[in-house]
Amino acid sequence: MRGTVQTVVGPILPEQLGVTHMHEHLIADCSFSGNDARKKFDDVDVAIQEMKYFKQAGGDTIVELTCRGLGQEPLALRRIAQESGVNVIAATGFYREVVYPEYVKRETIGQLTQRMIDDAQQGLEGTDVRPGIIAELATEADTEKVSPLEEKVFRAAGRAHLVTALPISTHCWAGHHAFEQVRLLTDEGVPPDKIVIGHLGVQHGLEDINRRLADLGVNLGIDAIGYDELGDFQDKDRAALVKRLIDLGYLRQITISQDMMRRYHLKHEGGHGYGYLLEKFVPMLLEVGVTEKQVQVLLMDNPRRILTPKSNEPKRDDQGRSG
Template sequence: MNHVHTVTGLLSPHRVTGPVLTHEHLALDLRRDSDQEAVLSGTHHSAVTSELAELRGEFGLSLVVEQTCRGMGRDAAALARISRRSQVAVVASTGWYYEPFHLAEVAAAGVEELTEILLTEIEGGLDATGMRPGLIGEVGSHGERPSEPERRALLAAARAATEAGLPLATHAHLGRGGLVQLELLTGAGLPAHRICIGHQDLLDDPDVHRKLAAAGAYVAFDTIGKDGYQSDERRLRLLLALLDAGHAERVLLSCDISRHAYLRHEGGHGYGHLFRSFLPKARAAGIDDDLVDMLTRRNPLRFLTGSQGGEI
């Protein structure tokens, strides 16, 4: 079975005995003129570390997949410090977010050149740290169809993921465009089971969720607790519909903490909202402990390692 590349080295899936948060941010900077709060900088890292350590102690949190990539304020060295101090493993990422956050390199390069940029990071390490990413993501688009630069970034991500044997996670803005993303990525040769389509809990369309899962992709319900976008009650209804359709093995869950106001020490719902609020509601709706383990541990490990079937 493949190991997982973390910021502190290779991790055997057998050592991941507790839950995994599959889409989070621990260090990022998405500030633009219209939004100065979308940041998790050095002044917030102590609070981030404390939250993760607390979740490790209370719920056994074993691993966080950190999806901050190129142009999002990624800080690989900070991720390593947070991981060591919290004693929670962290997977780092490479790729390009959606177009408003693209670096200038995307506009100037073709698919082959962009692919080479990603492979250089995968093989040589992130941000001059030598740390290898374990994921390509969150690679984005922000409409029903990717823009031309987003299409090139997605194709490069698919090619790099295929060559390097890494999984790929997308940013489907407000949940839209996931089927087109999947078609583009699989058309470039990346198997569907190595792909996670992001933010599907923001799309109130169970038919799309079923189609993504039936095609073999992972379906991310990864903005849990962000009530300004969608209520958790509606998220739970959408999740139950996908489970009832027989696609439990294709669901990933997370909270996507992406601004400092979401941290618990600032009064936000925090990284633990999935465990403290959403999963108790899911259990009350009939989801048992084995299914919770599938959604929060076995599915993430299968996605990260490329395993299929009952290997984990």
């Protein structure tokens, strides 16, 4: 339905989205990556409880980017949404090439496109749970070029967007291959403002690439909030990056999220939970001079604009870029 946003329990009005995390995982198996058993969320009851905490912290909506290759369970997502009261938006799409289903090799772009269109129109994995986004399309961070199979998947996703109007979100570690990702999608006709390039706030020295990407009109995924233990790029640095990008005029193109994918981050296991962004990171943003109003743009206005199919979007004011 145009004009509404598809959640796992059905379509909702854009104004019902509220405070939205644009890049998270609730049920996912990413343990293949680094052979790390901690990268696995497989307990629906735990996820329901985690979502109740998220709601208590002020959260309303989770965009859940688990897709083919990451152990997607559409009916589990529906139960989590129903029992927690949090809106959950599911994804159709493909993750990294190492976990592509075998058919990606032999099928044409058109056939892969049709798979995503079928998901959007009928439901994921033989259920009637429909996706609200195409994600988490990945390219590798350690390759010289985007691979032929990755290109096929990106082009198929772009074509699926033209039919479904679903926005597209990517995995693009530290911006590696970012311009190629944008090129492939826009070459297929995807408007840049319907694209979120993910993982752009994960290390030092990424201001320039964020700026250049924003100038192309795409949205910046500043995710991995809450992963201070993984390196020397800390949440205070992420907050400073967000502030800097706002000062440069890119407020309307920034999305912030946690990309939860470690068991030890769950409250159930003593971690900070999905409420961390609202409880701990927003105060850091305010501390560096981001205003309450700007926080609202990051967490509410931008997700609503990106997630709402274009035909129903209110006219954008051209002042939108000013912070």
